């Protein structure tokens with residue numbers, strides 16, 4: 001399903017409301033002994049408004065988030081623990097601290113050992129042990145990446161260490177104070193890992209995403225545009241503003 005919203009605020013509110021109702025009554029989640037739900041979370045500027053809205057609705061509706069477990073899509077390698085540019089810090093600032101999540105509720109791909117195979121497998125095992133991901137949020141890189149599955153990523157790929165694409169590093173340069181400070185690598189959930197989530201919610205806003213949105217939704221499915229793989233998922237919803245939908 002593709003939903004084109006009046007503006008990005010409307011899209012952010014729609015997605016935040018959907019997550020809130022998942023937290024409230026677990027509809028769409030697999031049944032777990034503790035009645036909890038599992039969210040797959042994304043970073044990037046696209047997600048900031050979604051998390052702001054979600055914090056608002058959780059507070060105003062007094063929702064209990066103590067049984068929410070989260071798995072983030074990816075994390076940079078080579079940054080010191082607690083560096084404000086890590087995705088863990090982004091999530092703490094925009095969602096986890098405002099909602100008072102405890103450390104035991106949140107999970108990130110382990111980059112401490114440089115993303116070795118054993119820790120990547122352990123991350124996948126933790127997702128499985130939690131009963132899988134009920135709803136996965138995804139942004140879209142200008143080069144068609146999802147999480148850090150850069151062009152060339154295979155459909156069967158799983159959590160692993162990757163080398164960042166030149167487009168991705170350029171897009172991150174401002175946030176890092178220059179291209180030379182942007183990490184070379186990251187650990188990311190794989191395409192196959194992402195496709196195992198029960199439902200996927202992709203968000204893209206602004207004219208800069210229009211061309212890649214068109215390729216992802218209407219171009220050939222394959223490694224050139226990893227986001228194209230998402231089209232095989234039965235529970236996919238794509239939320240766009242008018243600018244991001246302008247090439248469709």
Ligand code: GLP
Pocket residue numbers: 042043044045046047073074138139140141142146147148168
């Ligand atoms: C990063 C993240 C992606 C995200 C992308 C888009 O590369 N790893 O998960 O989708 O940025 O970022 P933005 O939302 O800022 O356009």
